[in-house]
Amino acid sequence: MDIEVRIARAEAADRDMLVDLVARIETEDHPDGREHIESAPAAARRSLEQYDILSSDAVWCLIATVGDDAAALATLTRIPKLDDRLGFLYLDELHVLQPWRQRDVGRALLRRAIELARELGLAGVRLLTRRENELARALYESIGSRGDDTVFYQLTLDRENADS
Template structure:
């Protein structure tokens, strides 16, 4: 990435047309932008260089960023995929999806999700899931449903991790 989103600046978005943003794989140079987006998602510590380098080079995790015309990330989606016994094939999970506030309601999140859905088809996954925080609002839930996702299970996390 040539210029990450600065902590105290916000990109000036234009209406989302196909030329207003593009989706690409995240790169090691996107560390600061990914960290900023994760903080906006509610993860106050963001991420660090070592973790971003590890994740972006992992064979079963893909991070996609939506970038403005200056190649600055304005949204990101992480997709993990792995084999699973009970499905007798591959499962994929959208682990994080975030669009920076000024770019919301401009088609960026939907484009990132559609990209993940297409990637899941290419990987021949048996199931595509989306992990959302428990405090996800109803508006976000309606957005996921409009993109074809349904709530069908509850995930329990071990309290010690």
């Protein structure tokens, strides 16, 4: 069954839909984490108040809809480079809600991300995924992405005890 997937950049008018979509994503990601699920909408609103990514020229939230249903989210950030590459578009999040998986919704979001990178004159799209996420890896490889042996490091800051 073919479905029509629409991809649009989230704008201020889409704030409530975006917050609801984030809450639905958190419910899927943390099915046993009631406290985490309940706090997700407020956390999303706080994040949007702290840094309004919906009007940024360096961050994009793309929402995939099928009919009136928000089906998936991609969050992208432009990473500048001080050379001829100009930069890359970094795909930080790509989440397709369970009912829409393996129905080309993720592929539509990924294609739009590639189009956006081209529109911005960037060198390409970068992303990370876990080695064991075979479906995601197959999707990324199907559009020509190739993995490498890069090691990803992350330092998580203790924001509550910033002075310690």
